[in-house]
Amino acid sequence: MKPAIKIKNLSKQYRLGTVGTGSFAHDMNRWWHTLRGKEDPYLKIGETNDRTSKGNSDYVWALRDINFEVHQGEVLGIIGKNGAGKSTLLKLLSRVTSPTTGSIKARGRIASLLEVGTGFHPELTGRENVFLNGAIMGMTKQEISSKFDEIVDFAGCERYIDTPVKRYSSGMYVRLAFAVAAHLEPEILIVDEVLAVGDAEFQKKAIGKMKEVSRGGERTVLFVSHNMASIQNLCSKVLVMQNGTFAYMGDTEDGVNFYLKQSREQISLKLNERMDRTNGKNLRFTDIKLLNFKGEVVEQAMSGMEVKFEISYSLKISLKNVAFRLVISNIDGQDLFLCNNAFSDKRIDINSEGKFVFRIPKFPLPEGEYFIQLSAYSDKGIEDDIESVLKLDVEKGDFFLTGNVPVKKDGIFVEHYFEH
Amino acid sequence: MQETIQNDDWTIEINPKSKLLDLNLKEVWRYRDLLMLFVRRDFVAVYKQTIFGPLWFFIQPILTTIMFMVVFGGIAKMSTEGMPPAVFYLSGIVLWNYFATAFSLVSNTFVANKAVFGKVYFPRIVTPLSLIVSKLLTFGVQFVLFLVIYLYYLVFTEAPLRPNVMILLLPVLIVMTAGLSLGLGLVITSLTTKYRDFTFLLGFAIQLGMYATPIIYPASSVHGKMRMAIMANPMSAVIETFRYAFLGVGHFSWLALGYSLVVMLVLLVIGVVTFNRVEKSFMDTV
Structure with missing residues (x-):
């Protein structure tokens, strides 16, 4: 299998605090160093992104020296505590911001499934927005035209398609936006469940679409979630992130255990x-x-x-x-x-x-x-x-005070009464 | 062996820094549909749910012209070099409007689009380019208005309008106006991502710029050092040439026009370089 994504020495540094006069002074210092052909003085400093302890530096590495490959057709789960660098990694992959050092190479189009409705203009009609939104996500007009009927059908809003979207109900709005995203058919799909918006039905639809995409075996999926059950359910491989570096990559079962153990190791303290x-x-x-x-x-x-x-x-x-x-x-x-x-x-x-x-x-x-x-x-x-x-x-305890204890060890006991 | 072959056909490469003057025209071309859709959005959405609709394209310059006629022609009695004031003012306003609106919108690119830019990737330069094109359409409409009024005075009155061969320069003048507003706008928008000070200066600067351009007065009425200052403004030669071509008054010089062209090219280069630098990481600072 070919690698679909190859990430090499990827790092991202952020400056803490506000961007203002201080940053101007640093910019000048930086500029002065580059002018003399010296290395950027602020790249040397900085700490790992451990939010729990207060550091001495104003600079922090949200990601540090990440290296990995994802093969075509793989569904890679990315897990980690809040602030471990998951979102930064996704931001870099979707090219919203660029890395401080290192490189990402990828084959094919990268799209994020949950950035739905980006660029929807309230004054424009549904039809106009489908084209606009599709184009923002990288489709050509021709591609959108050929899928237009399918998209409208999927969203189920044919009757409203020539009405400005500001008149849509929020559900209709999301459905239409999602329909466009779902028909994008990118080679690499990013799903961030942590950032997922919308109602439960919508999230289910998104996950369903992801399953459908990954089943084909040709598309590569990166899936970020806090829900270990869906990670285990969907992913063939897992990447565990911790403080901006990765702590584990490999088999899903081991990865999930590793992640859960990570925070539980601290229990003895x-x-x-x-x-x-x-x-x-x-x-x-x-x-x-x-x-x-x-x-x-x-x-x-x-x-x-x-x-x-x-x-x-x-x-x-x-x-x-x-x-x-x-x-x-x-x-x-x-x-x-x-x-x-x-x-x-x-x-x-x-x-x-x-x-x-x-x-x-x-x-x-x-x-x-x-x-x-x-x-x-x-x-x-x-x-x-x-x-x-x-x-x-x-x-094991006798919750119902009947002497009978269920064998199944899942779920929660709820007091209830049987009337007949 | 196979590894090396495989590793050459990456379609996306993300690196920390781009080349200094990387226009990435190939990618912009791939997103041409998006550019046209943005143009359509900007052009169509502006006057939705207004009573006059597209008529606003005419109402704006007409009101400005009337205001100028009253304030500068009527009260201040400033020279229009014997031209009908309506034609004189309008000949300055249409091109200046194009410059001013395009410039202020391009200057706002990053801040106004941060929501979209923060979520999806597309070549960022598409956005300012689309603004330049959509304002060009607005200019086209307003230019037609100018032509109608101009032709009325030319055909039905004795006004001493002297159209001449310089009218052929019109496309060049339009391209220069577009280039100047794009170049300057790109520089400003790159700066505003980090230092918001420039947004406060902008509205003021545009207003000031209008007075530093021979729009409400002919350049010939300014002398000495003031004239030097006025002509240092690259839009001055553009407006003067436009007026000279249609009205036959004012001063035309290849040198002044050449100067504006050089300024435009320099601004475009600086603009593209700074824009390229900033677009990669502006989400971290905006």
């Missing part, structure tokens, strides 16, 4: 010492305890029994309207349910360090291993956020 957190300056989670109905600290939870999560935090300044959020996900990284005082109670004001408890009267998960993510928000935004704070073992 004390919550207070964890560095892989977002913000954490004012409010900082320091401890999490699992308690049973008697208030005793336990190692395991049990299905159907009362469970309490007691979480301690330290605080530097008073915060208003604080919401605490605890998310439980399964081993595949899929979120199952969450506890949030903003919904179940109300947001609170806090002035000093303290504790809070989420009490779940009947723990609804079947036996297995689960992971907990903790975050806190105030009216200023995100205050602290840590993934995989705790690995939660759940023991």
Whole structure:
């Protein structure tokens, strides 16, 4: 198989902070260095993109020395935490911005499936916009003409095709935009589920289209997602990114495990010492305890029994309207349910360090291993956020109090009644 | 062996820097349909949902001309070199309008299109080129208006209009106006991506530029150092030549026109170079 994309020593550097007078001074310095035939002084410095620690430099490498090849017909999943460099990589691939060093070589047209409706002009009719949008994505007028009927049919808006799109319902607008993108038939398709907009139906359609495209075996697909289940379902290979470099590339199964393990390795650390957190300056989670109905600290939870999560935090300044959020996900990284005082109670004001408890009267998960993510928000935004704070073992328990426990270990128990 | 053959047929290569003067005309040609669709969009969309519709193409220059006739002809009593004021002012306005609108739109390319540029790749130069073409169409319409009024005065009145052979230079004048607005616009838009200061200067500069161009007054009414300053403006020779060709007044010189041509070429080169540099990474700074 031929490589469809070849990436060599690819790096991208960003400047932190605002672009303003400082950047002008740096530009001048840079210009002065190039004038004397010297190397750019700012390319030497810069740090890896670890958001969790504060660096000393104003420059940061969003991507650093990426090398890989994707073969024609492969479906490559790209996974990584937020800020690992996935979006930057896609931006470079779709030529929205250019790399600082290195090169990308590709065969055929690269298109991103979810940039739908780009360049739609509200005053123009559906027909005019189909042509305009198609042309922006690189189709010729002839190509669009030959597919025009198909596109209109797919979008199901034949009756409105000569009406300005500003009169369209939002659903119709998205359908038409998507129809154009779906008929583009690029050799290399980029799907970014993380950035996906639109309703669930639309997302399903997008994924469906992607499946259809990849099945042919001729098109190459790059798929970015946080959903491990769809990665496992669709991808033949996986690239795991971490802090702007890649941590793993290869088999899907191993890649997904590698990714999940990545954040879970940190679990053994004390919550207070964890560095892989977002913000954490004012409010900082320091401890999490699992308690049973008697208030005793336990190692395991049990299905159907009362469970309490007691979480301690330290605080530097008073915060208003604080919401605490605890998310439980399964081993595949899929979120199952969450506890949030903003919904179940109300947001609170806090002035000093303290504790809070989420009490779940009947723990609804079947036996297995689960992971907990903790975050806190105030009216200023995100205050602290840590993934995989705790690995939660759940023991088999009699949720329905009937003595019968289902064999299937997926999903969530829901209390229900049988009437006859 | 096979590897080497395979590795030569890449269709896309993305590198950090482009060549200094890389117009990439082949790619622009491939996107010619997009260019024409952009032109269509700009031309059609502007006057949608207006009562007068395309009539606005005429109303604008007519109102400007009337305003000039009242303020500069009527109140300030400035010379029109014995020409009917309507023809005199309009002969300056149509070309200047083309320059001013095209220039200000091209100057805004990156900022106005960042949403589209931030999502999809196409040769960025297509956007300013399409603006130049769509404003050329507007100019065409307004030029017809000028011709109608001009012919009325020529045929039905005793006005001393003296059309001459220099009318043949009209295509050159149009190309020069397009080139000047494109070149200067590309430079400005490249600068505005990083330093927004230029957007504030722009509106003011265009207004000032109009007074620094012989539109409301004949160049012959300016003398000495002022004249030097006026003629340093590359649009001056273009407007003067246009007026000379149709009206037979004013001053025509190959030297002045040649100077404008050189300025245009220099601006175009600088414009394309800066635009090429900026287009690759402007999303990071805009």
